[in-house]
Amino acid sequence: MSDATPLNDGTVIHHDPRAFRRPTEESPAARWTLIIGVVAILAVLVYAPLLVVFAEALAKGLGAALTSLTKPEARSAIRLTLTVAAVVLPLNAAFGVAAAWAITKFDFRGKAFLITLIDLPFSVSPVVAGLCLVLLFGANSTLGGILVASGYPVIFALPGIILASLFVTFPFVARELIPVMIEQGRLEEEAALTLGAGGWRVFFTVTLPKIRWALLYGVLLCNARAMGEFGAVAVVSGKIRGVTATMPISIEMLYNEYLSVAAFTLAAVLALLALVTLFLKTALEWHFADQLAATHRH
Amino acid sequence: MHIKIDEISKEFGRTAALHPVSLSVPSGALVALLGPSGSGKTTLLRILGGLEYPSTGRVMYDGQDATGLTVQERRAGFVFQNYALFKHMTVFENIAYGLRARAKSQRPEQAEIVRRVNKLMTLIQLPDIASRYPSQLSGGQRQRVALARALAIEPRMLLLDEPFGALDARVRRELRQGLREIHDTTGLTTIFVTHDQEEAMELADLVVVMSMGRIEQIGRPGDIRAKPASVFVRDFITV
Numbered sequence: 286m287s288d289a290t291p292l293n294d295g296t297v298i299h300h301d302p303r304a305f306r307r308p309t310e311e312s313p314a315a316r317w318t319l320i321i322g323v324v325a326i327l328a329v330l331v332y333a334p335l336l337v338v339f340a341e342a343l344a345k346g347l348g349a350a351l352t353s354l355t356k357p358e359a360r361s362a363i364r365l366t367l368t369v370a371a372v373v374l375p376l377n378a379a380f381g382v383a384a385a386w387a388i389t390k391f392d393f394r395g396k397a398f399l400i401t402l403i404d405l406p407f408s409v410s411p412v413v414a415g416l417c418l419v420l421l422f423g424a425n426s427t428l429g430g431i432l433v434a435s436g437y438p439v440i441f442a443l444p445g446i447i448l449a450s451l452f453v454t455f456p457f458v459a460r461e462l463i464p465v466m467i468e469q470g471r472l473e474e475e476a477a478l479t480l481g482a483g484g485w486r487v488f489f490t491v492t493l494p495k496i497r498w499a500l501l502y503g504v505l506l507c508n509a510r511a512m513g514e515f516g517a518v519a520v521v522s523g524k525i526r527g528v529t530a531t532m533p534i535s536i537e538m539l540y541n542e543y544l545s546v547a548a549f550t551l552a553a554v555l556a557l558l559a560l561v562t563l564f565l566k567t568a569l570e571w572h573f574a575d576q577l578a579a580t581h582r583h
Numbered sequence: 584m585h586i587k588i589d590e591i592s593k594e595f596g597r598t599a600a601l602h603p604v605s606l607s608v609p610s611g612a613l614v615a616l617l618g619p620s621g622s623g624k625t626t627l628l629r630i631l632g633g634l635e636y637p638s639t640g641r642v643m644y645d646g647q648d649a650t651g652l653t654v655q656e657r658r659a660g661f662v663f664q665n666y667a668l669f670k671h672m673t674v675f676e677n678i679a680y681g682l683r684a685r686a687k688s689q690r691p692e693q694a695e696i697v698r699r700v701n702k703l704m705t706l707i708q709l710p711d712i713a714s715r716y717p718s719q720l721s722g723g724q725r726q727r728v729a730l731a732r733a734l735a736i737e738p739r740m741l742l743l744d745e746p747f748g749a750l751d752a753r754v755r756r757e758l759r760q761g762l763r764e765i766h767d768t769t770g771l772t773t774i775f776v777t778h779d780q781e782e783a784m785e786l787a788d789l790v791v792v793m794s795m796g797r798i799e800q801i802g803r804p805g806d807i808r809a810k811p812a813s814v815f816v817r818d819f820i821t822v
Contacts, residue, residue, distance in 0.1 A: 472667035475634055478654045479661040480681035480736055490680075494671045 381458025415520025461503030591640035660733030
């Protein structure tokens with residue numbers, strides 16, 4: 286009976302449900318054109334380069350690829366990149382949460398300026414940011430001179446690389462959190478306050494659980510960028526082989542020296558690290574699917 | 584608890600949300616703050632609960648100055664307009680939140696917390712929903728859970744912001760009765776905000792009619808109906 290509508294006078298209008306399209310649906314031709322277009326673009330821009338990286342890495346066999354990773358230079362680059370990420374992630378997670386908290390839960394003078402400052406790394410070229418650090422902390426500046434003299438050089442050393450990575454990855458967590466926190470408002474926090482909870486308890490039991498998915502996404506983005514950053518790090522690191530060369534910088538140096546297996550193997554490891562974070566994210570989402578559904582929010 | 588509001592005013596930037604208002608609420612009364620939106624009734628309720636500080640004036644609890652007390656020290660059971668339940672916690676966790684937030688020396692044992700939460704869930708007549716999340720509840724159930732959560736802290740007063748605003752007419756009538764019963768059982772001084780004159784008149788012992796940040800009239804429902812103090816009050820209560 287679902288395809289027949291009886292009218293009051295007894296006549297029945299038959300309509301074929303297949304002939305109807307939902308108002309929000311496009312014609313099959315338009316749909317398939319779009320779908321094929323998207324798949325083609327993804328294939329060319331995303332999947333093909335990824336495949337090439339792995340193909341080039343394995344061009345002379347798995348053995349050659351693995352041997353290139355055991356070289357001290359490669360091992361040092363991997364260690365350095367992981368160290369930088371391990372320092373940058375918690376710091377920028379904390380800064381990002383603090384900034385988003387201040388911007389969304391309080392009204393104060395200079396808020397718009399603060400938001401602009403947070404976005405600054407998006408609009409400033411990483412190379413310029415690196416140069417600014419060199420001017421500020423380099424051996425020729427007053428501050429840099431004092432630091433070098435007292436045995437704590439910043440430029441051409443680990444602290445500079447960390448500072449540059451902190452700068453370029455600063456907006457990711459805050460930018461991810463701000464819209465979520467604006468949408469959630471402050472009512473639940475106020476409710477917790479009226480129930481006698483102090484500021485820290487409210488933060489850890491109410492605010493943090495509500496934003497944890499957005500925070501996770503922000504941290505993952507931050508991680509990808511911190512491990513992959515080239516421009517700013519290239520300027521401040523001095524590219525000292527085995528000392529201040531991170532993975533992206535080692536990849537470039539190896540490639541320029543026509544060591545393509547070594548270069549692409551290191552690139553493949555970097556890509557794998559990114560894939561692992563993606564996999565972790567998906568696994569967490571799958572594991573906490575109930576909770577996600579219950580809170581209606583990532 | 585007897586609540587006295589003494590010449591309280593509130594400004595947000597340059598706009599005055601409340602002109603100096605005074606009000607005395609006898610202990611154990613059920614009071615409605617009635618007025619259209621923008622009349623300052625919610626601001627007054629938030630000042631009482633300690634969520635806003637007044638620009639001038641004092642709040643007195645049982646004759647003691649409470650103006651400077653923090654929101655935690657007020658111990659006011661507050662029910663928010665859209666209930667503000669913690670979405671990521673079960674109903675049990677929501678109701679137990681206030682007890683768990685207490686300083687260690689005053690925090691009840693886990694068994695005692697369970698006992699008290701169960702008692703409250705019986706009081707709101709929803710004994711079987713402890714493990715559900717707020718998103719799995721109906722509007723009326725959420726409102727009652729919010730009420731139980733507010734009662735769990737053994738509050739000194741109950742403050743409710745449009746407690747029936749988001750509910751359909753039938754549930755609204757049921758819950759009105761429910762609030763009356765809970766008020767009569769606990770004996771708590773209760774103040775609720777509403778824009779619905781019928782609700783105020785039917786439920787409250789004392790109605791405070793507000794408009795444009797001022798109190799237009801304070802009186803028992805019958806008295807306000809019989810002798811409206813201004814044209815505004817007369818127009819607002821005649822529907």
